[in-house]
Amino acid sequence: MVTDKDPRWSHQMLRVMRIFLEHPREGFAGSDIWKKTGILSGTLYPILMRLERAGWLDGEWEVLDPHEAGRPRKRLYRLTGLGYNKTRSALAEIGVADARSEWTS
Protein backbone atom coordinates (compact mmCIF):
# COMPACT_ATOMS: atom_id res chain seq x y z
CA MET A 1 0.00 0.00 0.00
CA VAL A 2 1.60 3.27 -1.15
CA THR A 3 0.15 6.56 0.09
CA ASP A 4 0.50 9.97 -1.54
CA LYS A 5 1.00 11.58 1.85
CA ASP A 6 4.59 12.56 2.68
CA PRO A 7 5.84 11.33 6.05
CA ARG A 8 6.87 13.98 8.57
CA TRP A 9 10.62 14.40 8.82
CA SER A 10 12.33 13.52 12.07
CA HIS A 11 15.97 13.44 13.04
CA GLN A 12 16.00 9.63 12.96
CA MET A 13 14.29 9.50 9.59
CA LEU A 14 16.88 11.83 8.14
CA ARG A 15 19.66 9.65 9.51
CA VAL A 16 18.09 6.59 7.89
CA MET A 17 17.66 8.33 4.55
CA ARG A 18 21.23 9.58 4.60
CA ILE A 19 22.45 5.98 4.75
CA PHE A 20 20.45 5.24 1.60
CA LEU A 21 21.63 8.44 -0.04
CA GLU A 22 25.23 7.44 0.58
CA HIS A 23 24.58 4.06 -1.08
CA PRO A 24 21.67 4.68 -3.48
CA ARG A 25 22.04 1.35 -5.31
CA GLU A 26 22.40 -0.90 -2.30
CA GLY A 27 19.67 -2.79 -0.52
CA PHE A 28 19.75 -2.73 3.28
CA ALA A 29 17.99 -4.88 5.82
CA GLY A 30 16.71 -3.36 9.05
CA SER A 31 19.62 -4.90 10.96
CA ASP A 32 22.16 -3.24 8.61
CA ILE A 33 20.62 0.17 9.21
CA TRP A 34 20.43 -0.56 12.93
CA LYS A 35 24.18 -1.23 12.96
CA LYS A 36 25.00 1.83 10.85
CA THR A 37 22.79 4.37 12.60
CA GLY A 38 22.37 2.92 16.08
CA ILE A 39 18.68 3.77 15.96
CA LEU A 40 16.87 1.31 18.18
CA SER A 41 14.83 -1.29 16.32
CA GLY A 42 11.60 -0.20 18.03
CA THR A 43 11.96 3.17 16.33
CA LEU A 44 13.64 1.98 13.15
CA TYR A 45 11.03 -0.44 11.80
CA PRO A 46 8.09 1.98 12.00
CA ILE A 47 10.26 4.51 10.11
CA LEU A 48 11.16 1.96 7.41
CA MET A 49 7.52 0.94 7.00
CA ARG A 50 6.45 4.59 6.81
CA LEU A 51 9.08 5.36 4.17
CA GLU A 52 8.10 2.31 2.14
CA ARG A 53 4.43 3.28 2.34
CA ALA A 54 5.28 6.77 1.11
CA GLY A 55 7.18 5.27 -1.84
CA TRP A 56 10.52 6.74 -0.74
CA LEU A 57 11.97 3.28 -0.17
CA ASP A 58 11.27 0.13 -2.08
CA GLY A 59 11.09 -2.96 0.14
CA GLU A 60 11.58 -6.43 -1.30
CA TRP A 61 11.99 -9.83 0.28
CA GLU A 62 15.32 -11.52 -0.20
CA VAL A 63 15.15 -14.18 -2.92
CA LEU A 64 15.79 -17.43 -1.09
CA ASP A 65 13.96 -20.45 0.21
CA PRO A 66 13.77 -20.07 4.02
CA HIS A 67 13.65 -23.88 4.50
CA GLU A 68 16.72 -24.41 2.35
CA ALA A 69 18.61 -21.50 3.85
CA GLY A 70 17.56 -22.40 7.39
CA ARG A 71 16.65 -18.81 8.18
CA PRO A 72 13.82 -16.38 7.41
CA ARG A 73 14.06 -14.04 4.42
CA LYS A 74 15.37 -10.56 5.07
CA ARG A 75 13.44 -7.58 3.82
CA LEU A 76 15.78 -5.39 1.81
CA TYR A 77 15.08 -1.70 1.33
CA ARG A 78 16.32 0.36 -1.59
CA LEU A 79 16.11 4.08 -2.24
CA THR A 80 13.63 5.16 -4.92
CA GLY A 81 13.94 8.20 -7.17
CA LEU A 82 11.23 9.92 -5.16
CA GLY A 83 13.02 9.19 -1.89
CA TYR A 84 16.27 10.46 -3.36
CA ASN A 85 14.72 13.78 -4.41
CA LYS A 86 12.83 14.25 -1.15
CA THR A 87 15.93 13.59 0.94
CA ARG A 88 18.09 15.89 -1.18
CA SER A 89 15.53 18.69 -0.80
CA ALA A 90 15.23 18.10 2.94
CA LEU A 91 19.00 18.18 3.37
CA ALA A 92 19.24 21.32 1.25
CA GLU A 93 16.51 22.96 3.33
CA ILE A 94 18.38 22.42 6.56
CA GLY A 95 21.62 23.48 4.89
CA VAL A 96 23.43 20.15 4.89
CA ALA A 97 25.75 19.95 1.89
CA ASP A 98 25.42 16.79 -0.12
CA ALA A 99 27.73 16.22 -3.06
CA ARG A 100 26.45 12.85 -4.20
CA SER A 101 25.90 12.10 -7.84
CA GLU A 102 22.54 12.73 -9.52
CA TRP A 103 19.91 10.00 -9.52
CA THR A 104 19.84 7.95 -12.69
CA SER A 105 17.19 5.31 -13.21
Added chain:
Amino acid sequence: MDIVISILVGFLMIEVYAWLPLFSKWILERAVRRVVPEEQARCREEWNADLDAMPNTMVKLLYALCNFSVSAAESINADFFEANCTDIDRALAELMSRHRAYVEEFRRAKMNRAAQKARFEHVVIDTLSNLNATHSLDDIVDRGARDAIETLAKAFEAFTGTLHQAISLASDLLLVSIDSSTERLDQLEGLLHEACRK
Protein backbone atom coordinates in the same frame (compact mmCIF):
# COMPACT_ATOMS: atom_id res chain seq x y z
CA MET B 1 34.54 -21.02 47.83
CA ASP B 2 35.73 -18.69 45.09
CA ILE B 3 36.29 -21.64 42.82
CA VAL B 4 32.75 -22.90 43.42
CA ILE B 5 31.29 -19.45 42.70
CA SER B 6 33.39 -19.16 39.55
CA ILE B 7 32.19 -22.58 38.37
CA LEU B 8 28.56 -21.69 39.12
CA VAL B 9 28.85 -18.34 37.33
CA GLY B 10 30.48 -20.15 34.42
CA PHE B 11 27.60 -22.64 34.24
CA LEU B 12 25.12 -19.80 34.52
CA MET B 13 26.81 -17.93 31.68
CA ILE B 14 26.72 -21.05 29.51
CA GLU B 15 23.03 -21.50 30.25
CA VAL B 16 22.25 -17.85 29.55
CA TYR B 17 24.25 -18.00 26.32
CA ALA B 18 22.41 -21.17 25.27
CA TRP B 19 18.96 -19.79 26.08
CA LEU B 20 19.55 -16.30 24.70
CA PRO B 21 18.40 -16.95 21.08
CA LEU B 22 15.28 -18.79 22.22
CA PHE B 23 14.43 -16.19 24.82
CA SER B 24 14.99 -13.39 22.28
CA LYS B 25 12.72 -15.14 19.77
CA TRP B 26 10.06 -15.55 22.47
CA ILE B 27 10.19 -11.81 23.27
CA LEU B 28 10.09 -10.98 19.56
CA GLU B 29 6.98 -13.12 19.09
CA ARG B 30 5.30 -11.20 21.95
CA ALA B 31 6.28 -7.97 20.16
CA VAL B 32 4.82 -9.20 16.87
CA ARG B 33 1.50 -9.98 18.57
CA ARG B 34 1.16 -6.34 19.59
CA VAL B 35 1.07 -5.31 15.94
CA VAL B 36 -2.17 -5.21 13.92
CA PRO B 37 -2.93 -8.68 12.42
CA GLU B 38 -2.50 -7.39 8.86
CA GLU B 39 1.17 -6.52 9.49
CA GLN B 40 2.09 -9.42 11.80
CA ALA B 41 3.34 -11.87 9.14
CA ARG B 42 5.61 -9.25 7.62
CA CYS B 43 6.97 -8.10 11.00
CA ARG B 44 7.49 -11.68 12.17
CA GLU B 45 9.55 -12.66 9.13
CA GLU B 46 11.49 -9.42 8.88
CA TRP B 47 12.27 -9.12 12.59
CA ASN B 48 13.25 -12.78 12.93
CA ALA B 49 15.56 -12.52 9.92
CA ASP B 50 17.21 -9.46 11.41
CA LEU B 51 17.42 -11.15 14.82
CA ASP B 52 19.26 -14.04 13.17
CA ALA B 53 21.75 -11.57 11.71
CA MET B 54 22.64 -10.26 15.18
CA PRO B 55 25.62 -11.68 17.06
CA ASN B 56 24.62 -14.19 19.72
CA THR B 57 25.24 -11.84 22.61
CA MET B 58 23.18 -9.49 24.73
CA VAL B 59 22.73 -7.46 21.50
CA LYS B 60 20.19 -10.08 20.40
CA LEU B 61 18.25 -9.61 23.58
CA LEU B 62 18.45 -5.82 23.32
CA TYR B 63 17.18 -5.98 19.74
CA ALA B 64 14.22 -8.12 20.78
CA LEU B 65 13.45 -5.91 23.77
CA CYS B 66 13.50 -2.76 21.64
CA ASN B 67 10.95 -4.28 19.28
CA PHE B 68 8.89 -5.28 22.30
CA SER B 69 8.69 -1.64 23.36
CA VAL B 70 5.15 -0.31 23.23
CA SER B 71 6.14 2.55 20.91
CA ALA B 72 7.13 0.18 18.05
CA ALA B 73 3.75 -1.53 17.87
CA GLU B 74 1.93 1.75 18.52
CA SER B 75 3.76 3.54 15.69
CA ILE B 76 3.20 0.69 13.24
CA ASN B 77 -0.46 0.39 14.18
CA ALA B 78 -1.06 4.15 14.03
CA ASP B 79 0.57 4.36 10.59
CA PHE B 80 -1.44 1.37 9.40
CA PHE B 81 -4.75 2.90 10.50
CA GLU B 82 -3.82 6.31 9.15
CA ALA B 83 -2.97 4.85 5.74
CA ASN B 84 -6.22 2.88 5.71
CA CYS B 85 -8.23 5.90 6.85
CA THR B 86 -6.67 7.94 4.04
CA ASP B 87 -7.66 5.25 1.51
CA ILE B 88 -11.22 5.04 2.86
CA ASP B 89 -11.42 8.83 2.95
CA ARG B 90 -10.34 9.05 -0.69
CA ALA B 91 -12.84 6.35 -1.74
CA LEU B 92 -15.58 8.06 0.23
CA ALA B 93 -14.79 11.45 -1.31
CA GLU B 94 -15.00 9.88 -4.77
CA LEU B 95 -18.30 8.24 -3.86
CA MET B 96 -19.66 11.54 -2.53
CA SER B 97 -18.60 13.38 -5.65
CA ARG B 98 -20.28 10.79 -7.91
CA HIS B 99 -23.37 10.83 -5.72
CA ARG B 100 -23.58 14.64 -5.89
CA ALA B 101 -23.22 14.52 -9.67
CA TYR B 102 -26.07 11.98 -9.94
CA VAL B 103 -28.27 14.03 -7.58
CA GLU B 104 -27.61 17.19 -9.58
CA GLU B 105 -28.38 15.39 -12.83
CA PHE B 106 -31.59 13.99 -11.39
CA ARG B 107 -32.74 17.36 -10.05
CA ARG B 108 -32.13 18.90 -13.45
CA ALA B 109 -34.11 16.07 -15.08
CA LYS B 110 -36.95 16.64 -12.60
CA MET B 111 -37.06 20.35 -13.42
CA ASN B 112 -37.14 19.53 -17.13
CA ARG B 113 -39.97 17.09 -16.54
CA ALA B 114 -42.53 19.88 -15.98
CA ALA B 115 -41.53 21.58 -19.22
CA GLN B 116 -41.61 18.27 -21.08
CA LYS B 117 -45.04 17.49 -19.66
CA ALA B 118 -46.37 20.87 -20.87
CA ARG B 119 -44.84 20.26 -24.30
CA PHE B 120 -46.35 16.76 -24.40
CA GLU B 121 -49.81 18.05 -23.42
CA HIS B 122 -49.52 20.77 -26.01
CA VAL B 123 -48.71 18.20 -28.68
CA VAL B 124 -51.64 15.99 -27.58
CA ILE B 125 -54.08 18.92 -27.59
CA ASP B 126 -52.78 20.08 -30.98
CA THR B 127 -53.10 16.60 -32.42
CA LEU B 128 -56.64 16.19 -31.07
CA SER B 129 -57.78 19.61 -32.32
CA ASN B 130 -56.19 18.95 -35.73
CA LEU B 131 -58.03 15.67 -35.83
CA ASN B 132 -61.28 17.41 -34.89
CA ALA B 133 -60.70 20.12 -37.49
CA THR B 134 -60.15 17.67 -40.32
CA HIS B 135 -62.58 15.02 -39.23
CA SER B 136 -65.17 16.48 -36.84
CA LEU B 137 -66.87 13.74 -34.83
CA ASP B 138 -70.21 15.15 -36.01
CA ASP B 139 -69.12 14.44 -39.62
CA ILE B 140 -68.69 10.78 -38.84
CA VAL B 141 -72.01 9.24 -39.66
CA ASP B 142 -71.21 5.76 -38.44
CA ARG B 143 -72.16 5.81 -34.75
CA GLY B 144 -70.03 2.75 -33.96
CA ALA B 145 -66.90 4.45 -35.39
CA ARG B 146 -67.69 7.68 -33.49
CA ASP B 147 -68.03 5.78 -30.18
CA ALA B 148 -64.81 3.93 -30.87
CA ILE B 149 -62.90 7.18 -31.51
CA GLU B 150 -64.35 8.77 -28.36
CA THR B 151 -63.38 5.72 -26.29
CA LEU B 152 -59.89 5.78 -27.80
CA ALA B 153 -59.47 9.49 -26.97
CA LYS B 154 -60.60 8.92 -23.35
CA ALA B 155 -58.31 5.92 -23.00
CA PHE B 156 -55.43 7.98 -24.38
CA GLU B 157 -56.11 10.77 -21.88
CA ALA B 158 -56.36 8.28 -19.01
CA PHE B 159 -53.12 6.61 -20.13
CA THR B 160 -51.17 9.89 -20.26
CA GLY B 161 -52.57 10.89 -16.84
CA THR B 162 -51.58 7.54 -15.27
CA LEU B 163 -48.16 7.68 -16.93
CA HIS B 164 -47.56 11.15 -15.57
CA GLN B 165 -48.64 10.14 -12.05
CA ALA B 166 -46.38 7.08 -12.15
CA ILE B 167 -43.38 9.13 -13.26
CA SER B 168 -44.05 11.77 -10.58
CA LEU B 169 -44.38 9.13 -7.88
CA ALA B 170 -41.23 7.30 -8.99
CA SER B 171 -39.19 10.49 -9.13
CA ASP B 172 -40.47 11.61 -5.71
CA LEU B 173 -39.55 8.24 -4.21
CA LEU B 174 -36.13 8.43 -5.87
CA LEU B 175 -35.61 11.91 -4.45
CA VAL B 176 -36.47 10.70 -0.96
CA SER B 177 -34.02 7.80 -1.26
CA ILE B 178 -31.34 10.13 -2.67
CA ASP B 179 -31.82 12.51 0.26
CA SER B 180 -31.62 9.60 2.68
CA SER B 181 -28.46 8.21 1.08
CA THR B 182 -26.89 11.70 1.06
CA GLU B 183 -27.63 11.98 4.76
CA ARG B 184 -26.08 8.54 5.41
CA LEU B 185 -23.00 9.40 3.38
CA ASP B 186 -22.60 12.59 5.41
CA GLN B 187 -22.95 10.57 8.62
CA LEU B 188 -20.37 8.05 7.37
CA GLU B 189 -17.95 10.84 6.48
CA GLY B 190 -18.41 12.34 9.95
CA LEU B 191 -17.76 8.98 11.62
CA LEU B 192 -14.68 8.42 9.49
CA HIS B 193 -13.22 11.81 10.37
CA GLU B 194 -13.94 11.10 14.02
CA ALA B 195 -12.17 7.72 13.73
CA CYS B 196 -9.17 9.32 11.97
CA ARG B 197 -8.92 11.95 14.69
CA LYS B 198 -8.88 9.22 17.35
